[in-house]
Amino acid sequence: MTPTEVAPAAERSTPFAPGEAPRLRLGVADYLTLGNALCGFLAVWALATAQAAHMAGGAAGALPKSAMATAVGLMMVAAALDVLDGRVARKLGGSGMGAELDNLADVISFGFAPAFFFVVWGTIAGGAGVLLGGSVLPVVAGGAVLLAVIVRLARFSCQAPDSNYFTGLPCPFGAMAVVTIVLLDPPVLAGVAAVLLVAWLMVSRMEYPKPRGKKAYVVLGMLATGVAFIAAWGLGLPAGEALIYLMSALVLLTILSLPFYVIATRRSPAPAGQLVEHPVDRHAERPSE
Template sequence: MTVTDPETLVGLGDDDETELRHRRWARDRELRAPRSPQQLSTADFLTLGNAVCGFLAIYSITTGVLMPHITGESHSPNRHSAATAVTLLLIGAMCDLFDGLVARKLRSSALGAELDNLADLISFGIAPAYFVAVWGIVSPDSKQQLSALIALTVLLAVVLRLARFSAVKMRPGVFQGMPCPMGAMTVIAIVLLDPPQLLGLAMIFGVAYLMVSRIEYPKPQGLLATATLCWIVVSIGCLAAWAAGLPGGDTLMHIGAIAQITLAAMAPLLVIRRKVGQKVGDVRARRAESRN
């Protein structure tokens, strides 16, 4: 017997064809099976990139904003360092977006989920909380203790959010509570807007609440993932224009920050609208039954 095309199973008998199919299935299972904890997958390197971006963002804020303020070298925040830090976190969010997609397409590792939670804690927990704490120190309307308390609230919200994500099974396609990257970007958008500090801290506390709430947010898949990626790229462009001092850069930065806060607020508003609509529908149904 001559095997003319083993990949398409042309020229094989029934027994040989079945055996080859079994071998192919075994090979596919082996390729898709998680790697051992001693090996890192391609997705894991993206996850580690997310953690690196989070650390570098903290380093950039410390050296470019906090230390000059403490030493008296500068009385206004260094917009270049602030823009670099936020851009690094946006790149970290991009890595977080892609590592899940890559893990589903290629072989994942046994460390994937644990690495992802640890990286998210650095980039979307510690880093934004640190931003809030530094904002409380360098702001002219300084309320350091209250800022530190709100920063701790953000950190604890992310810790609880990540722990619940690992322990609670949700229906496919949704998150329970605002996703950590979205929460972190919203917190930082509030800091960049630099509103009156009490108002800003109240808004940041609201974001922390949304992260631990039971409101369902859609997962970034398909068109939503593409839209999220485009939004990250546009945000980086706005930050670059702001950092470079280009004409209209301040306006672009403010528009981007307001848009981020608006997007974060849309989900709970839509949930409230849906619940109100359901209650109104129930009342109308009861009235219709009573009339009949």
């Protein structure tokens, strides 16, 4: 769901004549991308500040819900901006820096931020009892997430675009999966195993459908709902815990079921008389979707 994938480099930047240098001034879509990166940075800052206060005060147990909710909410806002900037670039045009800015922003918001979130949780939840001494396993799992995001983005930059499917779990979905695991607060070793599975899904060859057209608005609606749920949980509202478990179940169910949906729809025969379009050809004819 990164804009580099939703809108390939050719769409993410303004067309140029042969031999013409790309426009290197920031466009509207680029400012949305920078907002994505800023949200990722602020999520890390909120977590680091909360962890420092937690340790300085000698408090036991997890970080305050308000701090965790702030970080998760910021990552969800980053994901929403990640959807929007590609759509804006296709409608208003983008700069020659658009695709590169997308990748850099995604590494911060969907690689480093969720990895750091997991490490903070794993260090506090596991303490000295974690195998290999305290925080080693959470750091390994967090590092795997960060590296998986980097490899995934680099691999996509080298591939011909497919207008209908992502190869591997999209980075924002991977980040939300890591966040979900933390919010469910499993035993540390189970959490490490689950996060390593998420990292593998991001670099795997499994296919996920792209949120084209109206589906993009469905994704934005889901993100807005998730922000509302996490805010209710962070504020300690009575239904907050139930809403978090509901959101977590929906995220995990979506991530696990979509590859099977793709397999089922690809195997189903096309209706009689209907031509099956090649994904790249269809993409070239309807670049605005």
